[in-house]
Each structure stands twice: as structure tokens, then as C-alpha cells.
Amino acid sequence: MDMNKIIKNILFGIAFFSLTGCFSNLDLHPIDSDIPSTFFKDSAACAKVLVGCYDALSVPGGGLFDGSMNSQFVIWNVTDEMYNAAAGTGPKVYSYTSGYAPNATMYKNLYAAIQRCCQFLHYLPDAKIATETKLVMEGEAQFIRAFCYFNLVQNYGRVPLITEASSDVNNTSAKQVEEADIYDFVIREMEEAESKVFPITKFNFGGRINKSAIRGVLARVCLFNAGFPCYNTERYKDAYKWAKMVIDDPTHSLIPNFAEAFIPLIQDKYDIRENLWEIEAYCKSTSDGLKEYFPSLSTTLGTNCSKAVTNVSFMVNNTMKITKRMFSYYEQDTEALLGSYDERRNWAIAPFTNAPTKLDGAERLVLTYFGSHKDPDNDRLVYDRQINKFNRQYAKIWPAYQSNAGTNLCIVRYSDVLLMAAEALCQIHNGPTPEAIGYVNAVRKRAYGQMDGRKFIDHIELTNPGENYTVGEVCVEIVDATDNTSSVTCTTEEDKSPKAYRVGDVKGPLTIATAKLPEILGSDGKPDTKTTRPIESIVLLDRGHAYSATPKVIIRSLEGGKGPKGSGATAIAVMKDENPSYELSAEATGSKEAFLQTIMDERARELCFEGWRRLDLKRWHNLVEILQATRDDGRNAKGVNGAQLDYIMTPGNNVSDVHYYLPIPSGEIMLNPELKQNEGW
Template sequence: MKRILILFVLAGSMLSACNKFLETKPEDFVTPDNYYNTEADLDRALNGVYNRLVDNFGRMYSRGLFSFLSISDEFFYKNITITNLKVMDFDAGQLDVGKLWEVAYQGIDRANILLENVDKPKMDETRRKAIKGEALFLRAYFYFVLVDNFGGVPLKLKSTNNPLEKYLPRASVADVYASIVNDMKGADTLVSDISSYNYNERVTKTAVEAVLARVYLTMAGEPLKDVARYNDALIYADKVINSGKHNLNPDYSRIFINHSENKYDLQECIWEIGMYGNQLGNTQLAGAVGIENGVECTDDKIGYSTGPLKITARMFNLYAATDLRRDWAIAPYKYVTNTTTGVTTKTPYTAVQIYDRTVGKWRREYETVTPKNRNYNSTNFPVIRYSDVLLMKAEAETQVSGAPTAAAYDAVNKVRRRGYGKPINTPDATVDAPAGLDKADFLTYLQDERARELAFEGLRKHDLIRWGLYLSKMQSLAVDISTNAPSGFRYGANAAKNITARNLVFPIPNTEITVNHLVTQNPNW
């Protein structure tokens, strides 16, 4: 990570990170009995919890949660046709699914250990509260990742002290969410304000509130359908908006250029996962943002990417031609290197080359860390942005009111105006959402707007599932690609063809089922 970085080892768990500007040496092996005696000890332990959000092997936000673990109707993988998670052809023994489970529980156990020892040292109480709050939130967030992807999971709120401890059965989805909400609401009273930092990799008050709005919206949808939670989502979205701490960046592309340039935007990006370095030194906390989901390029100086994520025509056609977000989220060009001269040229796609295009949100040409590694970089990933909060407000407000209100329209239109390069706070009939929509039509419009604004940010699958639309959208996508795509790209329908009702959640990993006989498997896996 750029700021929240250490090299730290705790008995039973390797916790690794590093400082963006100051690398530290590895610590000796320690145990809770002889550790957690100083504020610095707590800071290092907390950084070890954050560390699991990166994961060296790419199953969290360094790669998987915005790519192969989030297959939706936005993209398909280039040249992968069968027997692969990337085309949804896998079983409960799939390694990446198992590692997602494992890494999330590592983060939970680290948070549990920290919370059990947070009161040990003599230190500034404000800082102690902030550390406790961040640990509570992170524990809850790891559970949110788990319940969102696996359904009900064992709810472990104490650290592992003995390998012979009894295993736990799966808690219900409702009970997991109750724990998540309890921890996040507790964190909201403890963490620091974002104005306390000049970077956004720490969990701060508005980050907690923004994610809580997302959690409540999820609870209101599938599978819980706890519609009373729409009101809670509205309350927490409004807390972020009314805080005055955030605003839309007037330049949509600049959000993602900032990530590549290692610059912070605390107004738009409420919470980011920090990556560090390029995996060429001792520090192993780099990611693959802009590589796994990058512009096709074989020139290492510009920034190598095979362009593995090909976009669907459905995604491309959601945008109007005048929507500036289209040709930023979706690359309008690739880099072609002449094998004879070695000269690399930016080559635009033609109007008919829709399926040739790749994700373009994070472009390696803007990266500042050199030399550029082919597989890793230091580009941060945004977990939640202010535009997402505005769109969540519009959705929750409409659900609570029973019809789209002026406030809901205003929230959506601010996002749309920015997308078209218009003044954010000035009504503009050429781009604003159509007036007079009823509830159903407005929510459908809003669903498309979320797709346009948050494309390729790991949220589309999540949204479709909570709206109860994932299966129907993927089934229609399979027909669309099989019928209308150029023949050379019709394999892009394979992932959608493989999706059935079982794919609303991942299987509980075989590694867990084998050792914990109290855990039951998800249906049809």
C-alpha cells in the first residue's frame, strides 16, 4: 500500500506491507503475549489487517474482485473458451475461489486478534479509538465480501488461539449481515474524519457510512429482501452527502489517471485499496489494475497488457456517443508495435470493432513507477466513489418514497452531467434523466446509469444479483453474443451460457468442507 504499509509477522500469520516513502525491515516472530505493547505495535497489526485486501496472489482487490471473480455482462475474457473460472466452468475445488475464502478469513482473524489486544498499550485514546474502529470495520468488510460471494458463512468473532478449537457451522445470511451492521455502526463512532489524512487508503467516517449505505441496499435486495433497509441506506447516503467532505471530480477521466499517477483525490474517491511498487523488490503489495483490465499494448515502456478483458456490445451500447465516459471506460484504441522497426503506434478501433475493444479505465501510459513490470503495478483501486453514493441515494430515495423525487433526480443528474462534461449543478435538458418517469422506469434507468458510471469497478455482478437480474441478464447476453457478435468473438458467450441458478453464489471451497463437517455446501455445487 502507499501509506498503510509495513513488514510484520504475527505468530500463525504472515502480515506484510510497506511504507510508500520509507521501507522497514521484517520484524522477528512475535506472539500476542509479548506484542501489542505500544501504539506502534497496534499500527503494524492494523496494517496487517489492511494487507489482506491486497493479497499477493490476486484474489482480492489486486485483481480478482474486479475481474475473474466478478463475471457479468460487462466483459468476457479473450481467447478463453472452456474449463476455466473465467468462463464460469469450475467446481468447488477451484483454487481462486478457495483462496478468496481463505484470505478473507485471514483478515478476519487478524482483526479479531487486534480487537482483543487494542486496550493493552498506554497511548493516545483518540488514536486507540480510531484503530479499534478501523479494525471493526475491516472485520465487517471481510464478512461482507464473504456473504456477498458465498451466502451464509461461519461467523467467527474471536481469534484462533488453539488449532483444536471447535469448528463453527454456517450462520444465516441475516445473522452475518446483522454482525456486519453492528461492527460498521460501532466503527462509525470511532474512526477519524477523512480530513485527518491527505490520502484515502484509511477507513474514515464517510467511508464507513458510504459502505454502510451499500450494505443496507444489498440487504434490501436479493436474497434477504429486507425492504425496510432502503430507509437505512438513504440515511447513510445522506450522511456522506451532508458531510460536505466529498464532491464529484468535474473530469471523469482524471479520477482514473490520478490512480495511475499515484495521486489522491479525497473528494471523489472515498476509500481506495492502496497498492505499492511493481513486485520487483522485496515488497509484495503490488496489484494489476490496468493490467488485468488494461489497454492492449506490448510495449513495456508504455505499459504492457494483453488486454484480456474484452467488452460486450451490450456494455458499449449503453452509452450515448456523446457520453464522455464511453471512450474512457472502454478503450477506443490499442497500441501496435511494428516488429521490424520496434515503433509503437496508438491505433484507433474502427466503428465496427466493438468486440475488439478492451477495458480502458486505468491506462498504463500514465503510470509513474518505473521500470514497469508486465504483471504488477502500484495503481490503487477505488472501493467506493462519491458518484456511487449519489446513485445509491437516488435508488434508496425512490424505493422509500414510492416514486422518483426531485432529490433522486438531482442525484442522478449530477452524475450524468459530469459524464457528459457539463456543469454538475446546472440543469441541462440535453443530458438530464427524462422527466416524469414512474418508479419502475426510473429504477431501470438508474440501473443503466450505475452500469455506465461504475463500469468495470467490480460492482455490476453484485448489483445484478441484488436486483434479481443476474440470471436473466446473463441468459440474454448469451443469446445476444451468439447471434450478433462477429464469428471470431462468439466464444464470448460461453461464460453466460454456463451460468445457472447455482452461480448466484460461489461454492463453499472443498478445503473448508473437508475439514469442517459442520459446513454445508451451497445448492447444486
């Protein structure tokens, strides 16, 4: 978490109340131990302690919201989205016990964060600071504490509810409280906090708790309370109420380009239109000397890259890969066979492997695309893909550390709020309503690149074939006229695995187009690859993202190639007159059941790899069913066998009803005789 930024924003908020004081020598490290009452001497000191509450959410390796492999966003979130392509035990294969150490760490650290908040709230009333300042700080601490309890009840069910400050985090006599009562506490605390904190517009900054963040999280809490196991269905009305407050706030809207909802997270920038609350990853700063490097989803859920090369590539090394079920949630382009009209697919799921190597005359990050256009029945070309949503290669932070990056963790996005509102409305009215359908279609409209009038390329028309081109050594560059970023494909149509690279921060999937050269046979009847020739056509393999203006097409010979350089070839991009429809079909909205299934699938498409899928499947009470169906997909897959098939199938083989809850850590039960283990553990 960016302590410097959080503290400065808290102090900025204090300044609104006309408080005076010198903060130039403020120690920017948070207080992270038991808090003496004497520390609450002024507003600056209180700010430090409050940041300690924020900091508790993302302790490196703490299993909470730091993006590490053991966090609930990675190994605890293996469902129909992804599988672990390596041997092992633990939650990634649903094989662990109540003694599993990362589970104990997560449980313990949630209570440690709660205790920090309890201590802060205990001592804050005696602080000699303005009443208005106290109110805002109190609301932030209340929300953090309630958010931790929300995570506890989601994962563990009945847990102790501790609201008083204690010198002992390991309370040995606290009794468990019923889930319904914990939800009531969480909602009550968050509602009170919402009335106290600043609106998000106060700072134009998503790292600090604000009214919009609390409203979005409250919608989620109410949906969970309405689902399994509490089934408090009256909460659907509350979920809609809180979601609608975010929707009606003119500050918030969908960012027109899906990729641009994530590029700011990767680059330590902010866009409060969509990203309502971010838990921050802090990287090296030359200004204050802090050196805190956080694991992030850019590394633990990224596309592997063998090494870091300054200004070329960042290193990524992990074993998570995507499932065919996740891939199949998206519409497949039936003409440009590497692509999808849904821009989310080839942004969230890498259609390539990448590595720094020399290509086209320079060291570049080369993307080698899976050749599914040549071998469409080979499911291995799907199961070999990795996650690309938090693409580290868009980062700007050097030096580059293997396991840590500065990608912030967004807890609630505006698109999530729209889908939550749609789900709540469907439940309230016992079926889809025009308003609910409109919210889902709004998310889909952005996904299909149509929020801001952009269009997809229909085909690329060769206007001059040129001459003297060599097989395998022709580059086709597609240049975005709005920002001069481009996609460069450097292999000809004969290649089964097209190689490409990006120039600049391309805002979406790359457009992949290869030159097709006429076949020439040698005297032996075999293809002659040495004789030069003109271009026959340009084959569009992936339309990439939609464009605001017709992109420029450049055809040239590969720099550093072995053959002669061709010249004279030209082509133009021909845009589609009409983009494909993004609107839901009549079948998708024909009944309550059909529409709820549509929302479940849309949440997978929109929110995949953001950490919520397992918990969504829990509240819908279909976790076991979905994991077993994902296993069966693997069993029926073509071209997948051996160890890889075992990795795909193992989660579905192991999952059972006991996994709707995590076990209370055995060490906690040994310390506290009042605790009762969850059923089956």
C-alpha cells in the same frame, strides 16, 4: 498496499494525541502472523499490527482486492460488461466446482484477514497507549473485519461468524450463521467503527479507513441487505441515511472531469473529493527498499500493449474484452461516428488498439482506432475492444513490470454514493422523487462534460486549404489551451483505421480529426495517391472530451513521410452553442420500474469494470437474465463468428440460478463437518 504510507499516516494520527516516542527506526513491514500479546508494547508496535490488518485485504494473488486476474474484480465479475477472449474454464465462463482453487483461496484469505483483526482487537485493550488512540485503531480493525464478512455473505451466503481470536485460522467446528444475522453484525460493527475513526480530512488521504469511507460502504451494505435474498426493505432507509451523510459533507463532490477520477489512482495520487477509500497498490520505492509489486486493474483490465518502452509505453497483456451490451449502454454520436457525447464511454472502453512504434518522426505510443465509421454494421469492431478505464499508459512508475502496477483500487466513489441514494429513495417512496432524479442527473452532467462549463467541438472549419499535401501524410493536432495537452491524428480521411497519439496526459477521450484531400484519378481511372494537393476539409470523427476553452487546431505534414511536405493549411474549432442534454427523459422517470431500470443502466455506465456489477445483479436478482441477454446479443451479432463467438456466448450458456452464490470450498467442508454446501453445488 503502500505499507510505508499507511504506517506513517497511522503514526501521524497518533501524534494528534500528543504521544511521544521515536519512530525513525520503525520496521515498515507489517506483522502478518499470529500476534503475541507482548508485541503490543507501545503505539508504534500497535501501528505495525494494525497495518497487518490492512495488508490482509490485498495479499498478492490472494483473490481479494489486489487487482489480480483471480480477484473478484476480474474473473468473478464477468457479466454484461466483458468476456474472456480465450479458451478456458472457471468463473469467467461460469464453469467451476466447489474444488476450484481460486475460490478456496478467496474464502481462506477473507477468514485470514478476519483472524488478524480478531487478534488485534483481543490484545489491543492491554496496550499501554492513550485511550483515544485505542479507540481509533479499534474502529479501523472492526471495520476491516466487518468488510470481510460483507464480502463473505455477498458471495457465499451462510458462513461461520467468528469474532474471537484463535490460534487456528481453519476452525473445524464453527457453524454457519443465517445471512440476515451476518448483515446485522456487519452493520452494527460498521456503525460502531464509524463513531471511532477519523474523518477523511484528517489526512487528505484515501488509503486509510475514515468516516466517509465507512458511511459509503454502509450505504452499500444496507442496499444489499434490502435486496435478494434477505429483502430486508427497511434497510433502504438506512442506505439513504448513510449515503446522505456523505452527500452533505462539503468535503465531497464529483470531480468535474470523469477521467480525473481515475488518473490519480493510476499515478499514486489522491483526490478525496470523490475517492473515499482506496486499497493501495505498492510499487518500488528507492527510499525504503521495499519491493512489493501488486497486480492491478491497469494490467488485468487494460488495453494490450506489446512492450514497455521507457517514457513511451507500459506493457499490458490480458484477454478481457467488452461486450456489445456494455458498449450500447452509452449514447452514440450520430455525426462524429467514433465518439459519444458521454465522455465515460471512450475513457472506459478503448476505441483503439495501441503499440509503441515510430510515427511522426519519433517513437510513440500509437493508437490505431477501430474503423466503425467506415463499417458501422460490423459488430466485431465493438467486441474486439478492451477496457481502458485504468489506463496504464498514464502511469509514471519505472521500471515497468509486465503484470504489476501501482494503480490503487477505489472501493467507494462519491458518484456511487449518489446513485445508491437515488436507488434507496426510489424504493422508500415507491417511485422517483425530484431529489433522486437530481442525484442521477448530477452523475450524468459530469459524464456529458458539463459540470464546469466545458463545451464540445461542433465541427472544424478549414480556413485555408494550403497546398502540396500528400495522401496519408497529414497530421491534425488538437491542442487543449488550458494545459497544452493534445491529440494528434496522423492519417487522412481515406484510412479505415485512423492512427493517433496523445501529447501529455490528455484528460479524457482524444479528439480524432482527419484531413480529407480531394480525389485525383490517374490515367488508368484509379485513385492517384502520389500527386500532392490542397486540403479539402477536416473530418471530425470523435469530439473527444469537452473543452474549457476553444482548442487550437494545427495542420501539418507528417514528419518522416515519403511525400513532399505541404504548407499553409489552417483551421479553427467551432464549439457547440449548446451541449446535448444530459437530463433523464420523462420516460426514464415515468414509473418506479422505469427509474430503477434507469439506475441499473446508469450504474453500468458509471461503475463498469470497478468490480461491483455481478454483485449488483445478484441483489437485483437478474444475473441469469442479463447474462443470457448478453449471450443473445452475441448470437445476433454481425461479423462475429468462430471461437470469438463461442467466447462471447459461453458465460450465458453456462450460467444458472446456482451462480447467485459461490460454492463453499470443498476443502473447508472436509475440515468442518458443521458446514453445509450451498444449493446446487
